[in-house]
Amino acid sequence: MANVKCNPDLVRERAKCSFDVNELIHLIDGGENATKEKRHFEETIFSVKELQDAVPEEYLSHKDRYENAVRKATILRDVCREYMKKYNYKPNRFRVGHGVFKDVSPFLLHDGMFVATIIGQGTPEQQAEWLPKAENMQIIGTYAQTELGHGSFIRGLETRATYDPKTEEFILNNATLSSFKWWPGGLGSTVNHCIVVAQLFINGKSYGIQPFIVQIRDLNTHKPLPGVKVGEIGPKMGFQTANNGFLGFENFRIPRMNMLMKNAQVLKDGTFVKGMNEKLTYGTMVMVRVGIVGDCSLNTSLAATIAVRYSAVRHQSKIKAKEPEVQILDYVTQQHKLFIAIASSHVFRNVYSWLSKSYLNVMKDLAQGKQDHLPELHATACCLKAVCSRDAGSVVEECRLACGGHGYMTSSNLPLVYGFTIATVTYEGEQTVLLLQTARYLVKAWLAALQGKVLAPSVSYLSDWLKNDNVRWQNTPEGIVKGFQHVAAGKVKAAYDTIQKYIKLGKDYEDAWNLASVQLMKASEAHSRSILCEVSWGEVIRTSASPNLLQVLKQLAQLYLVYWTLETSGDFLVYSNISKDDIAILREKYEELLAAIRPNAVGLVDAFDLRDEILHSTLGSYDGRVYERLMEEALKSPLNQESVNASFHKYLKPLMEKAKL
Numbered sequence: 001m002a003n004v005k006c007n008p009d010l011v012r013e014r015a016k017c018s019f020d021v022n023e024l025i026h027l028i029d030g031g032e033n034a035t036k037e038k039r040h041f042e043e044t045i046f047s048v049k050e051l052q053d054a055v056p057e058e059y060l061s062h063k064d065r066y067e068n069a070v071r072k073a074t075i076l077r078d079v080c081r082e083y084m085k086k087y088n089y090k091p092n093r094f095r096v097g098h099g100v101f102k103d104v105s106p107f108l109l110h111d112g113m114f115v116a117t118i119i120g121q122g123t124p125e126q127q128a129e130w131l132p133k134a135e136n137m138q139i140i141g142t143y144a145q146t147e148l149g150h151g152s153f154i155r156g157l158e159t160r161a162t163y164d165p166k167t168e169e170f171i172l173n174n175a176t177l178s179s180f181k182w183w184p185g186g187l188g189s190t191v192n193h194c195i196v197v198a199q200l201f202i203n204g205k206s207y208g209i210q211p212f213i214v215q216i217r218d219l220n221t222h223k224p225l226p227g228v229k230v231g232e233i234g235p236k237m238g239f240q241t242a243n244n245g246f247l248g249f250e251n252f253r254i255p256r257m258n259m260l261m262k263n264a265q266v267l268k269d270g271t272f273v274k275g276m277n278e279k280l281t282y283g284t285m286v287m288v289r290v291g292i293v294g295d296c297s298l299n300t301s302l303a304a305t306i307a308v309r310y311s312a313v314r315h316q317s318k319i320k321a322k323e324p325e326v327q328i329l330d331y332v333t334q335q336h337k338l339f340i341a342i343a344s345s346h347v348f349r350n351v352y353s354w355l356s357k358s359y360l361n362v363m364k365d366l367a368q369g370k371q372d373h374l375p376e377l378h379a380t381a382c383c384l385k386a387v388c389s390r391d392a393g394s395v396v397e398e399c400r401l402a403c404g405g406h407g408y409m410t411s412s413n414l415p416l417v418y419g420f421t422i423a424t425v426t427y428e429g430e431q432t433v434l435l436l437q438t439a440r441y442l443v444k445a446w447l448a449a450l451q452g453k454v455l456a457p458s459v460s461y462l463s464d465w466l467k468n469d470n471v472r473w474q475n476t477p478e479g480i481v482k483g484f485q486h487v488a489a490g491k492v493k494a495a496y497d498t499i500q501k502y503i504k505l506g507k508d509y510e511d512a513w514n515l516a517s518v519q520l521m522k523a524s525e526a527h528s529r530s531i532l533c534e535v536s537w538g539e540v541i542r543t544s545a546s547p548n549l550l551q552v553l554k555q556l557a558q559l560y561l562v563y564w565t566l567e568t569s570g571d572f573l574v575y576s577n578i579s580k581d582d583i584a585i586l587r588e589k590y591e592e593l594l595a596a597i598r599p600n601a602v603g604l605v606d607a608f609d610l611r612d613e614i615l616h617s618t619l620g621s622y623d624g625r626v627y628e629r630l631m632e633e634a635l636k637s638p639l640n641q642e643s644v645n646a647s648f649h650k651y652l653k654p655l656m657e658k659a660k661l
């Protein structure tokens with residue numbers, strides 16, 4: 001990229017960067033070798049001509065766009081397969097996927113959830129049967145859980161799997177419209193198999209929801225099998241190429257062994273054998289929630305790169321009347337909008353890495369029959385997924401708005417990035433629903449703290465606070481982290497007390513919970529923020545890097561801490577010993593941090609190492625040829641391929657002529 005002829009503002013920005021951009025790239029990637037491998041892989045993918053679109057896909061019809069996405073998905077699969085064989089390298093398909101599809105792959109659910117569920121929910125025999133076929137794409141699948149009537153409350157799913165011991169089969173039925181599966185990616189026209197999550201019935205008795213692997217289309221003709229009604233749900237706000245679909249069954253039979261039986265089992269005679277913990281059936285969702293935190297980091301870095309580079313190139317208005325128009329990046333308000341995006345991406349990445357380790361540890365424990373840490377993992381993954389996805393959505397939108405009118409152009413790619421980022425707030429567990437799951441855990445932890453029990457590490461601050469809630473405020477990163485814990489503890493206590501108050505007034509527990517649920521949700525958010533602050537600050541101070549880079553990383557991590565303290569200063573005034581003077585000091589600190597980060601802003605986004613082919617943005621390309629690219633892309637509009645459009649003769653001219661009469 002170094003030889004590209006760049007916009008002079010970007011050249012100047014890069015020259016004043018105080019740290020080694022390559023060092024940060026390697027740190028993010030996990031080492032110099034990892035960067036080399038990543039770049040070689042991406043070079044290979046983006047040099048495949050057939051993966052490049054001649055016409056921007058936004059000009060295609062819904063159907064053509066889908067077909068083009070499937071075409072590219074199959075080529076990408078082949079190229080990746082060859083690459084993996086040749087280099088023994090497991091590539092990050094999600095990252096290049098943004099480049100290849102701009103939106104999302106119709107195979108997203110195959111990779112993200114179908115294969116993962118076979119691994120997580122299948123017995124060794126079931127894995128041996130389906131995993132090789134799924135991994136080499138002999139079968140293509142999705143994860144079909146959500147229905148028209150139920151997404152959040154999965155115990156309420158209506159699809160039925162009734163066991164017939166005579167034939168040793170399950171009979172699948174969707175008797176009501178609300179029971180139709182609705183949303184699964186790839187279901188519309190791509191997949192031939194599904195994990196169907198359905199209510200198990202044996203001898204008229206319900207045994208809760210279980211996962212079944214079901215073939216829904218003929219492997220040769222791709223026609224829906226008899227008894228299967230399947231189709232696509234139509235255009236959405238984003239995810240246009242994900243091919244989300246609907247599905248219903250009528251007396252559709254599948255063999256007994258198609259129930260994934262790693263946890264619970266149905267024996268030949270219809271005996272139901274309970275698993276170690278029925279919530280293990282929800283395992284794929286926990287895994288994907290963890291993954292989404294990592295995805296939030298990538299999505300945020302895409303938007304930050306586009307908006308920061310554009311802000312370095314764009315000049316508008318003046319700070320001083322007699323001086324030239326300034327780069328908009330010099331406006332402190334612009335820095336306020338953008339630097340939190342850079343900082344958030346690093347925070348999400350560090351927290352993702354921490355959460356993934358916890359996830360893997362719990363999986364190891366579960367394999368040995370130990371489930372003590374599962375509730376903590378579930379609670380942590382729920383609130384982090386909810387808060388990171390919501391933050392990522394807000395930050396991406398702020399980056400888009402920070403690009404003014406041009407941020408509204410599809411060719412900036414910011415609307416598309418916003419579309420797939422904001423979807424993460426809803427899918428894999430709607431944010432409020434997940435925050436309330438964490439709140440259940442927090443309330444239990446609070447009760448345990450009141451009883452003097454030892455708490456799990458992520459909530460041990462509740463006991464500390466109970467012992468001493470009168471800690472002197474300190475304007476240091478460690479002091480701020482403590483402050484976030486005080487806010488979280490104070491909110492958990494307040495929510496708990498509110499529940500107790502309603503119970504004393506005669507409400508039953510569930511009604512009291514609902515009445516206190518705004519507070520519970522906020523307590524859960526505060527808990528999540530305290531984890532984000534504690535973990536990210538802890539990761540940064542443990543990072544081994546050159547002094548120059550470490551200084552910048554600390555500035556970003558502090559910016560995140562101070563930004564969120566100021567954003568939620570009302571909470572700090574209520575729940576901690578912060579004073580108005582401390583807030584004034586933090587405001588000053590915030591301004592200092594913005595000024596300190598300013599010279600490194602372009603270097604910092606360069607260090608996300610996102611190729612132009614992944615960014616897909618007229619505003620964010622490495623060379624900063626913003627206006628040239630905007631014009632080049634505009635000229636690709638089909639309306640610009642003719643000097644006079646037929647609508648002139650058909651409608652406009654008659655209209656004008658009528659007006660003359």
Ligand SMILES: CCCCC/C=C\C/C=C\C/C=C\CCC(=O)SCCNC(=O)CCNC(=O)[C@H](O)C(C)(C)COP(=O)(O)OP(=O)(O)OC[C@H]1O[C@@H](n2cnc3c(N)ncnc32)[C@H](O)[C@@H]1OP(=O)(O)O
Nearest residue numbers: 112145151152153154279282291292295378427428429440
């Ligand atoms: C790998 C890289 C990935 C990168 C990421 C990028 C892309 C990802 C790829 C694909 C994603 C694309 C599209 C998304 C696809 C989907 O959206 S699939 C559908 C997802 N659906 C949901 O997430 C549904 C959300 N709802 C639920 O999870 C549950 O209904 C609920 C809200 C958790 C409630 O369940 P319920 O059975 O009613 O439980 P209840 O509230 O009664 O709680 C009972 C106890 O169970 C505990 N618990 C609940 N869930 C879990 C769990 N997963 N694990 C462990 N424990 C759990 C809960 O804490 C309660 O415990 P108590 O001790 O009783 O308090």
Ligand SMILES: Cc1cc2nc3c(=O)[nH]c(=O)nc-3n(C[C@H](O)[C@H](O)[C@H](O)COP(=O)(O)OP(=O)(O)OC[C@H]3O[C@@H](n4cnc5c(N)ncnc54)[C@H](O)[C@@H]3O)c2cc1C
Nearest residue numbers: 143144145146150151152183184185423427428429430432
């Ligand atoms: C882009 C996209 C892709 C998806 N892909 C898939 C897929 O591949 N497979 C699949 O199975 N599903 C998929 N889904 C579905 C997704 O998982 C659900 O939409 C999601 O879990 C939310 O459920 P819901 O739509 O029923 O929302 P609802 O639960 O109806 O939410 C509506 C409102 O009700 C509130 N609410 C609901 N329950 C409670 C409660 N207990 N307490 C307080 N408030 C509550 C919510 O907070 C929200 O404000 C996808 C969705 C999207 C948007």
